[in-house]
Amino acid sequence: AQKITQTQPGMFVQEKEAVTLDCTYDTSDQSYGLFWYKQPSSGEMIFLIYQGSYDEQNATEGRYSLNFQKARKSANLVISASQLGDSAMYFCAMREEDNYDMRFGAGTRLTVKP
């Protein structure tokens, strides 16, 4: 069964610095997708970035990049040049091909300090 682990309940980062949020996953499938979502205090879930298991390059979306290490089964989110508006909960998620059940990690609460 697929499983997502986020080991950092909370993280602090100084404004304008970079931060890495950890995510490891467990699956026996070869084909799967990895996702990161942001949940601000207002509660909505905002899609940030996607990485496919067969993608050879790490995904990037603006200030977000995904450090994908397939052999280690890790998919860490890197946020560069942190902004105060980045303060939120961040969730890592995975869905296996042909499996409609997307599994989420418990989340990491990021606080950006001015």
Place this chain on the structure above:
Amino acid sequence: NAGVTQTPKFQVLKTGQSMTLQCAQDMNHEYMSWYRQDPGMGLRLIHYSVGAGITDQGEVPNGYNVSRSTTEDFPLRLLSAAPSQTSVYFCASSYSVAGAMGTDTQYFGPGTRLTVL
């Protein structure tokens, strides 16, 4: 284009009451799903649908029913509410059912905060 909409935003029920959480999307998405979010546990899939007339169970389906009579709507029914169903409920949709390949992603509604007393 309203995206994914959910009603109500807040609801308080007494144990044993029933109710329906509404979810609609106007993006012609095939795949729709319901999640619940509890503190410290992330989101867990309750039920999902891969098209009109087709539904299936997710990780935590007990106590909930769904139906999908149209592409746009995917209501979630609580048959007899229990305090353990106090949670925030999210509806989500995506264009295709093959979500793992490509950049298909799920779009989430704003959530419904449910309290069962």
